[in-house]
Amino acid sequence: MIAVIIPYYQRSAGVLAKALASIAAQQSCPLPVHVIVVDDASPAPAGPELASAGPMPHTVQVIAQPNGGPGAARNKGLDNAPPGTQYIAFLDSDDEWTPDHLARAVASLDRGYDFYFADHYQLGQTTSAFSRAGRIDTGQHPSLSNAPAGLHAYQGEMLDQIIRGNLIGTSTVVYSFERFTQQRFRIEFTNAGEDYLFWMELVQKGAKIAFSSQCEARYGKGVNVYAGAGWGSEQHLLRLHNELKYRKTTIALFKLNASQQSHIQSCIRDLRLAFARDLLHRLSHRKPLPWALLKQQFKLDPKTFLELPKNMMKSIVSRKK
Secondary structure (H helix, E strand, C coil): CEEEEEEECCCCCCHHHHHHHHHHCCCCCCCCEEEEEEECCCCCCHHHHHHHCCCCCCEEEEEECCCCCHHHHHHHHHHCCCCCCCEEEECCCCEEECCCHHHHHHHHHCCCCCEEEEEEECCCCCCCHHHHHCCCCHHHCCECCCCCCCEEECCCCHHHHHHHHCCCCHHHCEEECCCCCCCCCCCCCCCCCHHHHHHHHHHHCCCCEEEEEEEEEEECCCCCCCCCCCCCCCCHHHHHHHHHHHHHHHHHHCCCCHHHHHHHHHHHHHHHHHHHHHHHHHHHCCCCCCHHHHHHHHHHCCHHHHCHHHHHHHHHHHHHC
16 A cells, blocks of 8 residues: 655644645556545644545545654654555645655656656745756656656766656655665655755665656645745744754765765755854844754854854845945
């Protein structure tokens, strides 16, 4: 069977019901589907959402846990995948699939591939993510033989691709749970990088990758743990901290060439500058400083604070221009 894992944390009702409806529409999927909704201490509980979704043609399991973030919620789902689970599919609670998504994923994975992803529409967009980013030329990746149109074997260095410009939308991923049963998300990354590291670790372990150039998901707008970390928000510093941690973890975990290392070091310098800019904003607006997070940042990257005066001055000068 396919187990669909949905990490769920929403403050508004009606979001999850749309995601569940898109799973119910997967009538052409050749395998049984089991849905696991992990209620991550959501303010809008999953139970009423499930009831409002109406009859489901697939089994649905709801698991409640204390709030731990998306990685912890997905891990809970992985830990509770039923016996006989061949493939795992991820769907965020505010996203929706096209009706043929799982069928196309199975058609690809059944041809000997281990990992599948697809083009998609990001929030509020009418142009697909692949087209907007311009990071993949489907003509460079052979079509799968005797398969539905738009399915390709990925050719290239996916590790490098993720480091420089990730292509993979989490809500489009389906992968072989049979082969990678022990793989889990790193829960210390609450809002940046935990999914990228998961993909990179699968690549490092030899996963064969297929993808779809057809848009198979549309991302929605939900008030959840994945959003709300933009510039000026209380979560912004935490996101910068986690992204810097992700970059440093990438250097520690993977054998990188000089160009990849240089790229990551450039990203780290940019993150230190953004960290200084955020602190300057907080100080100038007399906002409280998150001392516990600052201690974590110092332990992770002392250079953030060694370069703080220089980076704050850069921020001030750039404002005046």
